[in-house]
Amino acid sequence: MKNLYKISLTSIFLLLAFTTSYAQNIEGVVSTTENIPLEAVNVVIKGTTFSTTTDPSGKFSIDTKGKLPVTILVQYVGYKTTEIELNAIPATPLLVTLKEENELVEVVVSSRRRIEKVQDVPIAISVITGKQAEQTGAFNVNRIKELVPSVQLYSSNPRNTGINIRSLGSPFGLTNDGIDPGVGFYVDGVYYARPAATTLDFIDVEQIEVLRGPQGSLFGKNTTSGAFNITTRKPSFTSGADFEVSYGNYNFLQAKASVTGALGKKVAGRLSFSGTQRDGLIDNVVTGRPTNTLNNQGIRGQLLWTPTVNTNIILAADITTQRPDGYAQVVAGVAPTQRAAYRQFDAIVKDLNYQLPSLNAFDRKIDHDTPWRSGQDMGGISLNIDTKIGGGTLTSTTAWRFWNWDPSNDRDFTGLQVLAKSQNPTRQTQITQEVRYAGQLTSKISGVAGVFFIDQTSQTDGTEESGNAQWRFAQSTTSNLWKTPGLFEGYGIKTDANIRASSAAVFGQLDWAITDRLHILPGLRYNFDKKDAHYARTTYGGLQTTDPALLALKKLVYSDQAFDSSTDNTDFSGNLTLTFKASDKINAYATYAKSYKPVGVNVAGLPTDSKGQPLLDLAVIRPEKVNHYEVGVKTSPFRNSIFNLAFFNTEIKDFQTNVQAAELGVNRGYLANADKVRVRGAELDASFVFSQHLTVNAAATYTEGTYVKFTNAPLPLEETGAAVAYKDVSGTDLPGASRWAGSLGGELSDNAKFFGNAGKIFLALDSYARSEFSSSPSASKYLVVPGYTIFNARLGFRASQGLSIHFWGRNLLNKDYYEQLLPAGGNTGQYAGVIGDQRTYGVTLKYSL
Numbered sequence: 001m002k003n004l005y006k007i008s009l010t011s012i013f014l015l016l017a018f019t020t021s022y023a024q025n026i027e028g029v030v031s032t033t034e035n036i037p038l039e040a041v042n043v044v045i046k047g048t049t050f051s052t053t054t055d056p057s058g059k060f061s062i063d064t065k066g067k068l069p070v071t072i073l074v075q076y077v078g079y080k081t082t083e084i085e086l087n088a089i090p091a092t093p094l095l096v097t098l099k100e101e102n103e104l105v106e107v108v109v110s111s112r113r114r115i116e117k118v119q120d121v122p123i124a125i126s127v128i129t130g131k132q133a134e135q136t137g138a139f140n141v142n143r144i145k146e147l148v149p150s151v152q153l154y155s156s157n158p159r160n161t162g163i164n165i166r167s168l169g170s171p172f173g174l175t176n177d178g179i180d181p182g183v184g185f186y187v188d189g190v191y192y193a194r195p196a197a198t199t200l201d202f203i204d205v206e207q208i209e210v211l212r213g214p215q216g217s218l219f220g221k222n223t224t225s226g227a228f229n230i231t232t233r234k235p236s237f238t239s240g241a242d243f244e245v246s247y248g249n250y251n252f253l254q255a256k257a258s259v260t261g262a263l264g265k266k267v268a269g270r271l272s273f274s275g276t277q278r279d280g281l282i283d284n285v286v287t288g289r290p291t292n293t294l295n296n297q298g299i300r301g302q303l304l305w306t307p308t309v310n311t312n313i314i315l316a317a318d319i320t321t322q323r324p325d326g327y328a329q330v331v332a333g334v335a336p337t338q339r340a341a342y343r344q345f346d347a348i349v350k351d352l353n354y355q356l357p358s359l360n361a362f363d364r365k366i367d368h369d370t371p372w373r374s375g376q377d378m379g380g381i382s383l384n385i386d387t388k389i390g391g392g393t394l395t396s397t398t399a400w401r402f403w404n405w406d407p408s409n410d411r412d413f414t415g416l417q418v419l420a421k422s423q424n425p426t427r428q429t430q431i432t433q434e435v436r437y438a439g440q441l442t443s444k445i446s447g448v449a450g451v452f453f454i455d456q457t458s459q460t461d462g463t464e465e466s467g468n469a470q471w472r473f474a475q476s477t478t479s480n481l482w483k484t485p486g487l488f489e490g491y492g493i494k495t496d497a498n499i500r501a502s503s504a505a506v507f508g509q510l511d512w513a514i515t516d517r518l519h520i521l522p523g524l525r526y527n528f529d530k531k532d533a534h535y536a537r538t539t540y541g542g543l544q545t546t547d548p549a550l551l552a553l554k555k556l557v558y559s560d561q562a563f564d565s566s567t568d569n570t571d572f573s574g575n576l577t578l579t580f581k582a583s584d585k586i587n588a589y590a591t592y593a594k595s596y597k598p599v600g601v602n603v604a605g606l607p608t609d610s611k612g613q614p615l616l617d618l619a620v621i622r623p624e625k626v627n628h629y630e631v632g633v634k635t636s637p638f639r640n641s642i643f644n645l646a647f648f649n650t651e652i653k654d655f656q657t658n659v660q661a662a663e664l665g666v667n668r669g670y671l672a673n674a675d676k677v678r679v680r681g682a683e684l685d686a687s688f689v690f691s692q693h694l695t696v697n698a699a700a701t702y703t704e705g706t707y708v709k710f711t712n713a714p715l716p717l718e719e720t721g722a723a724v725a726y727k728d729v730s731g732t733d734l735p736g737a738s739r740w741a742g743s744l745g746g747e748l749s750d751n752a753k754f755f756g757n758a759g760k761i762f763l764a765l766d767s768y769a770r771s772e773f774s775s776s777p778s779a780s781k782y783l784v785v786p787g788y789t790i791f792n793a794r795l796g797f798r799a800s801q802g803l804s805i806h807f808w809g810r811n812l813l814n815k816d817y818y819e820q821l822l823p824a825g826g827n828t829g830q831y832a833g834v835i836g837d838q839r840t841y842g843v844t845l846k847y848s849l
Contacts (some may be wrong), residue, residue: 025064026061026064026070026086026090026094027061027094028059028072028090028093028094028096029054029058029059029093030054030058030074031058031095031098032079033097033099037054037056037059038054038058038076038098039054039058040053041058041060041075041076042075042076042758043062043073043075044073044801045062045067046070046083046239046801046849064089068086068088068089069085069086069237069238070238071083071084071238071240072084072094074098075800079098080098081800082096082097082098084096085238107127107129109121109209109229110209110229110231111123111125111211111218111229112218112438112509112511113393113436113438114438114439114446119634119642120581120587122521122579122589122632123211123215124150124211124212124213124646125210125211125212126147126148126209126210126212126685127207127209128147128207128208128210129206129207130204130207130208130233133205134846135794135798135806136792136794137792137810139201139202139274139276140198140202141153141198141228142155142198144208146766146790147699148210148743149700149741149742149743149768150683150701150741151163151164151165152165152736152738154172154819154820155198155199155327155820155834156327156820157327157409158199158200159376159405159407161196162195162736163183163195163198163228164225165183165210165225165226166212166225166226166650166679166681166701166703167679167705167736167737168182168224168650168679168705169181169183169226170182170183171656171657171658171671171777172657172734172735176602176604176671177426177497177603177604178499178531178533178601178602178604178621178671179597179598179600179601179621179671180193180221180222180501180503180597180598182224182225182624183223183225183226184215184219184221184222184223184226184227185197185227185230186227186228186229186230187230187232188230188232188314188316188382188384189395189397190382190397190399190401191219191399191432191434193221193428193454193456194403194428196376196378196403196405197378198228200296200320200322200376201298201320202274203232203272203273203300203318204232204256204258204272204300205230205231205232205233206231206232206233206234207230207231208228208230209228210228211226211227211228211229212648212683213225213591213628213630213650214226214593214595214628215227216523216525216527216573216593216595216596217507217509217523217524217574219507220436220452220454220505221452221503221505222503222525222573222595222596222597223595224595224626232272232300233270233272234302234304234314235303236270237261237262238262239261239262239849240259240261240848241257241258242257242258242846242849243257243847244256244257244846244847245844246842246844247843248278248841248842249840250278250281250840252277252278252840253275253276253278254274254276255275256273256274258270258271258272259271259272266305266306266307267303267304267305267306268303269302269303270301271300272299272301273297273298273300274299275298276295276296277293277294277295277296278293280292280293280325281364281835281837281838282328282330282365282366282835283365284328284366284368285357285365285366286367286368286415289325291325291326291328291366291372292325292327292372293324293325294324294326295323295324295325296320296321296324297320297321298318298320298321299318299319300316301318303316310387310388311385311387313383313385313386315381315383316381316383316384317379317381317382318379318380320378320379321375322375322376325371325372326374327372327374327409328372328410329413329833329835330365330832330833330835331366331413331831331833332831332832332833333830334829334830335782335823335829335830337718337719337720337721337828338722339721340721342478343475343476343721343828344829345828346829348472348473349414352416354469356414361818361832362835364835366413366415367415368410368413368415369415369416369417370408370409370410370419371410373408374407375406376403376405376406377402378401378403378404379402380399380400380402381400382397382398383397383399384396384398389437391439391440392437392438392439392440392441394436394437395434395435395436396433396434396435397432397433397434397435398433399433400430401430401432402428402429402430403428403429404425404426404428405424405426405427406425407424408421408422409422410422411825412830413824413830414830416467416469417469417470417489418466418469418470418473418826419465419466419467419470419825420466421463421465423462423463424461424462424463424497425460425461425462426458426459426460428456428459429457430454430455431454432452432453432454433452433453433454434450434451434452436448436449436450436451437449444514445510445511445513446511447510448509449506449507449508450506450508451506452505453503454502455501455502456500456502457498457499457500458498458499459498460496460498460603461494461496462493462494462497462537463492464492464493465490465492465541466489466490466491466492466542466558467489470488470491470557471483471484473828474556474826476556479549481549481550482553484543484550485543486542486543487542487553487554488543488557489543490541490542491539491540491541491542491557491558492539492558493537493538493558494537494540495535496536497533497604498533498535498603499531499532499533499534499603500531500532500533501529501531502529502530503527503529503530504528505527506525507523507524507526508525509521509524510523516581517580517581517582518579519580520577521575521576521577521578521579523577524572524574525572526570526571526572527570527571527572527573527598528568528569529568529570529599530566530568531565531568531598531599531600531601532564532565532566533564533566533601533602533603533619534564534603535561535564535602535603535604535605536561537558537560537605538560539558539559539560542554561605561606563606563614563619565601565602567601567620568599569599569623571596573593573595573596574593575592575593575595575628576593577589578590578591585636586633586634586635587633587635588634589630589631589634590631591628591630591631593627593630594625594627595626596623596626597623597626597656599620599623600621600622600623600656601619601621602620602621606618606619621671621672622654624654624655625652625653625654626650626651626652626653627650627652628648628649628650628651629648629649630646630647630648631647632644632646632647640689641688641689642686642687643684643685644683644684644685644686645683646682646683647681647682648679648682649678649679650679651677651678652676652677652679654673654674654675654676655676655710656671656673657671657674658671658672658777672714674713675709675710675711676707676708677708677710678704678705678706679704679734679737680703680704681701681702681703681704682701683699683700683701683702684699684701685698685699686698692749693748693750694746695746696745697743697746698742698743698744700740700741700743701740701741701742702740703738704737704739705733705734705736706732706734707729707731707732708731710730711728712726712728713726713728713729714777714778716776716778716779716780716781716783717782717823717827717829717831718780718781718782720829727778729778729779732774733773733774734774735773735774735776735779736773736774738770738771738787739771740769740770740771740787741769742768742769743768743769744766744767745764745765745767746765747762748763748764749761749763750762752797754803754804756802757801757803758799759797759798759799759800759804760798761797762794762806764794765791765792766791766792766793767791768789768790768792769787769788770788771787772785772786775821775822776823782821782831783821783822783823784821785817785818785819790810790811790812790813790815791811791813792808792809792810792811793808793809793812794807794808794809795807795808796844798846800848801849802847803845803846803847804846805844807841807842808841808842808843808844809839809840810839810840810841811839812839813839814838816836817835817836818834818835818836819833819834819836821833822834
């Protein structure tokens with residue numbers, strides 16, 4: 001990491017040193033919205049030390065020292081800072097109006113491919129600005145969920161990460177590469193296909209838009225549950241730089257830097273870096289080292305070329321690495337199963353003379369003998385071209401991306417050598433191309449239309465190997481042959497799994513203004529998807545024998561398996577929205593959407609029948625068919641307030657779900673279809689600015705997620721070993737779905753100065769809560785995550801220029817809570833927890849030029 005820090009920081013200082021500006025005196029007058037002149041207003045040329053203040057008449061004059069273009073910052077305590085970009089000296093004095101800081105910011109979004117106020121958009125959408133994310137410590141999606149309670153993220157490691165919106169999007173549990181996520185994840189218009197991207201740190205983010213509900217007529221890749229639309233800060237022709245460093249307990253260290261400026265008359269650049277380190281939060285009593293560390297580094301570079309006034313071309317490249325000693329899970333409990341007494345976990349470990357290091361998961365102690373490794377590299381390059389044509393903009397986004405995954409896991413969660421190895425390294429690459437046109441088509445009709453293509457490949461070369469304790473955990477008869485020395489030690493499987501997936505789509509949406517207040521928005525999408533998969537696993541090792549009885553026992557643990565599958569599918573989908581703006585403060589909408597998640601393929605092994613043959617009818621998974629209904633209202637009940645409500649009902653036929661199989665050879669579970677599920681509920685978003693000193697934000701969601709019909713569901717953990725192989729779980733709750741979730745936060749602030757800089761001193765409190773939820777595809781009373789509430793706080797000083805500082809604390813009450821519960825491989829009774837972080841605290845310093 002030190003080398004990456006050196007390279008990144010050297011590059012940033014070089015870019016800062018070589019940025020140039022090609023701009024004598026700029027004059028102006030500063031006043032309030034009531035046209036009252038403001039005296040002693042600070043006027044600064046951004047990225048320089050050139051500054052002045054206004055006189056009693058609000059007038060100012062500042063020398064640019066021959067530099068153009070420039071950005072003028074106009075700052076006054078209690079008012080919002082205004083930035084003015086100038087390419088030439090104005091012929092007349094600038095007239096600058098400052099708004100009081102106690103006014104609610106009118107957030108604008110680009111999710112409909114045009115710039116508009118979020119309150120005017122007929123979509124349930126939450127917006128987190130880059131500043132908000134920084135101030136709350138939300139440096140990845142897992143932290144964003146604390147600000148947007150409709151978002152759920154579950155991760156037992158980066159590969160096994162699922163991101164859901166309104167409890168839909170990815171199957172709960174272990175990841176299978178054979179299906180597409182239902183939540184789209186976009187960064188500067190580039191689609192990221194692997195959910196692992198959500199575990200990495202944000203780099204130089206400008207804004208995060210979280211759209212809820214199907215968005216297939218607006219985005220290139222089909223999104224049945226919603227989308228993250230993330231924009232990063234773009235290169236600027238005016239020099240500027242930000243440097244930030246945070247330090248906290250457990251040796252938490254996070255550094256960020258960003259620099260931008262002109263490289264020529266028509267070329268500008270931006271270089272950004274982020275790095276995070278932290279010691280482990282769980283003690284391994286065997287190695288004597290804490291595990292579950294943080295070790296992330298990322299760098300992003302952008303070049304902006306403006307060949308004409310109507311065309312912008314951005315070439316961007318990024319790479320992020322993650323090298324933690326981490327993602328270990330702690331045994332949270334033992335469930336009695338319906339297997340014979342000798343096959344219960346307690347009986348097994350007693351025979352092996354083994355004892356867990358602790359029976360309380362929140363002692364945070366493990367004795368895992370297989371090292372935990374979760375190395376991943378992700379990066380890519382993209383070319384984005386925007387050119388204005390007629391009344392709109394034509395955009396082309398071309399990108400190539402890769403993801404490398406290098407893991408090692410202890411899937412039995414104990415210090416016993418049950419599974420000596422469990423690792424499935426993967427390399428995924430993708431090529432995407434999107435072309436779209438968005439703009440005003442006639443005086444009454446605007447819209448967006450585009451085409452999208454993605455081609456991705458994923459190759460996994462896995463290894464799973466038994467240790468010297470495997471015989472006792474796998475023992476399924478009372479035969480003494482199980483005790484044969486060395487029978488299973490070193491016995492395992494090598495896996496070759498490959499998938500090639502291609503998708504093409506044509507999509508579009510119109511906005512027809514029937515009247516100034518009444519709009520109708522139809523959208524259509526045509527999708528073609530093709531997937532080809534190959535899976536083969538080969539057994540190796542263990543005791544070399546020709547004894548048929550011993551060979552039969554080995555096959556009960558692992559067996560050879562191979563299959564190929566190829567499938568394709570086409571689909572028409574669409575949506576219809578009616579929106580009515582009753583007044584400037586009330587905007588109501590109603591939406592119906594027919595959506596679709598593409599066909600899936602199993603590429604992690606299949607369960608077998610009584611003869612040991614794979615159940616090939618599970619190789620291909622039917623596509624999801626989604627019907628979505630939503631009504632909502634966006635209001636501003638009084639000045640400086642937002643109060644939005646949405647009610648939704650989503651029904652999915654052939655819901656793609658993940659099943660954790662009892663067979664060890666079925667790595668990471670397999671996919672199946674549930675006949676029908678339904679998710680319905682309500683959401684509230686509210687923001688209030690009570691005065692220039694007090695702001696409050698709140699969000700809440702109520703969700704009912706139900707299997708309407710699922711007759712062939714897997715058995716819950718405690719029913720493993722029952723006479724039947726499947727269970728009817730119709731009418732039970734979907735996994736991962738809390739009935740209630742919400743966030744509440746507020747900030748007190750006042751004008752202050754710090755080291756001569758004018759700004760705000762502030763105290764902010766945030767809270768996040770959710771009720772209990774099932775952590776198993778089939779509800780198990782042992783795999784229910786209890787509800788929890790956590791509190792965070794910040795105290796400090798912030799300024800738009802110069803030095804800012806704040807102290808922060810997370811989980812202040814040191815609440816013990818689980819984020820996920822999951823059974824051990826083989827469903828032998830023990831289950832482990834992904835544990836939320838204990839209390840952490842620290843300080844952040846930021847300096848802006």
